[in-house]
Amino acid sequence: MLSTHDGEPLKKSLGRALRRQKMRALLLIAPLLAFIILGFLMPIGSMLTRSVDNEVVEEIMPRTVAALEDWDVDSTELPPEETFRALVADLQVAVENRTALTFARRMNYELAGFTTMVRRAQREVRRIDLETDGPFRDMMIESHEGWGELATWRALKAYSGDPTIGYYLSAVDRTMVSGHIEPLPDDRSIHLMLFWRTAWMSGLICFLGLLLGYPIAFLLANVKERYANLLLIMVLLPFWTSLLVRTSSWKVLLQEQGVINQMLVWIGLVADDNRLTMINNKFGVIVAMTQILLPFMILPLYSVMKTIPPSYVRAAKSLGANDWTAFWRVYFPQSVPGIGAGAILVFIMAVGYYITPELVGGPSGMFISNRIAHQWYVSGNWGLVGALGTILLVAVLVLYWVYDRVVGIDNVKLG
Template sequence: MTTADGKPLKVSLRRALRRQRIWAFLLVAPLLLFILVTFIVPVFNMALRGIENPQVHDIMPQTTSALKAWDGEGLPAEPVYAALVADLQAGYKSKEIGKVATRLNYEKVGMRSVIMSSARHAKRMKDGPYKEAMIHVNRAWGDPATWRLIKRESAPYTFSYLLAALDAHYDDNGDIAMLPQDRRIYVPLFIRTLLMSATVTLFCILLGYPVAYLLANLPLKISNLLMIMVLLPFWTSLLVRTTTWIVLLQSQGVLNDLMVWLHVIDDQGRIQMIFNKTGTLVAMTHILLPFMILPLYSVMKTVPPSYLRAARSLGANPLVAFWRVYVPQTVSGIGAGSLLVFILSIGYYITPALVGGQSGQMISNMIAYHMQESLNWGLAGALGLLLLVIVLVLYSVYNKFIGIDKIKMG
């Protein structure tokens, strides 16, 4: 097809729309840039930390290349030891060797002192043969397992953080193995996080559904008031909301005092409701409830009351009419709210940290611990990456079975 002057129609159409497209892009550009700089790049960077492994590769370059030829059987030959000594000397001088020591210690406890003491000794070594000298300095250098560890961790990228995040590790022979049952931390924590998020989501549905129904069906004057009460928590600081629960639920708190006063429980039998799982569940349900109510409300607002009336006129009692006719039409709202609440709670941090105690901790508290306390950013990155993968998998499952286009946010 061509236009009147003979140009192809598609070309003319593109040209005619170009101005609009440029405008549209310019309008979006600031947000795009903002998201890119403050969100996509950091997330990508953090995820990369979960697999990158520069310490051995960069600080011990000679050992790394010398080990390339070693087949992993028996002890490596003299040149490898010479390269080790040279790297240790250089690393000691530049004060970088500590990073290698820390990195290898993650994989095998005790490697920090092996590396640090060897480095101190290597500083004084003038000439070879280095093999016996090093084995004399630390018997670990006479163990092929040590060398296999160094060879493995001299690769620029590693799965060991991800394995650690899944409670697995490379054993001495370099095979992947699960940690013994009593030393597993992260998998149980992931499971607890998922279970608690699911419970919070369920509570939010149970508590939010009736509220959303009222919001959508009451006269405007009353429903506006109700809406303000739903939104009120949004306008209060998260910290205030969480600490309020401490005041209410702690063992010397309002609720326990009330129950003692009413003789429901006696003074010795005060119930521990905070600084454990219960506390986290209660506080998170409260805080995330609006995220369930609002999508539900917006869906319910579009369901005309005549459907319920039709069902009743056809002979369904109120319960059947509600369950068979009303609820199915709000499924998209339940789905949207659940997805929102579940994904938000899976990465929730402040509330579990404040009211969770020991048993109410979630995986994000562990990530924060590795970011701030243990400074094992690689493991933190790997845990974050796993969390991201779990969320994406859930999202795609949701998309497959309910359809993301069914989501209505308001």
């Protein structure tokens, strides 16, 4: 058996050396691994958990939830007296623990006016004695007529389970307040429209970026080195300026009294009393985001075009191809990987953009990210935020998977 100079088996010595090498490599990547876990995986896990978490109702109203288990949501009669007694008992405990309004806010996301019902019920249940008072149904209905409506109890039963799909239903403009899944009214349906608007506007921004970025990348890859460096600096120059400043500058340029409208009036193309509306709408978002995201299209294209040997095009021309044929049949197919990388990068970034649509979009230029921010900061509906964010994350992952499959197939064919 082979051994080292000190008599230790060679296999054992090599194994120990490999383990030390792996441990050193692990220690080197440990800070990055910790950052990914703490800054990426844990927030995503929290978002996924919040999107199905519904423990508020069950924790605060346990007796009521248990009493509603045997009640049929399709029934035309209110729950029995025992259910109302359980409601009073739970509200008394919730009032004492100061959690009644937490329960009310959760249900108010699904059924408008629920907070008012609970506020009025708080005053009533403080005076109720569970041992001597009653009937509790009449007392609760007297505090607020909503407790006497079937819709209240159907919604309470539908959204009392933990986990729940309620947030995901709301994210796709559906509800189950009646006990059955059904579409939301038209005046409350907004999320599917915002998802669609985000998708097609991001696609258009991606297309415009490609239309403008391809010639620039082609020029960068084929001019002399000293000119290419200067042009590359100009492409990277916007990164040295704050995104907020760049977006705000478009407000100055596109507003009715802005630079562009002033120039159009000055040369006579637009009347002074009929200036173009180019801000706080879809047009402003598309223009601003195309300019902001253009470098992210140019750089992947440039990195691929730089690797294409010029001799291929010269060989095609020497065999009789004209300039267009040589470009379309020889050069362009080799630049497709750059097009794919730039397109998916720009599209994914555009889908999640928030600042630019917020500043220059207005109501008609709002993206789904702006709706998520509204639910976060204003409504505090963390469950809906998690559901909307999860749907957006899954859509992006599916898009990336499709891109990977297509690029993989193309690479196999080229190989």
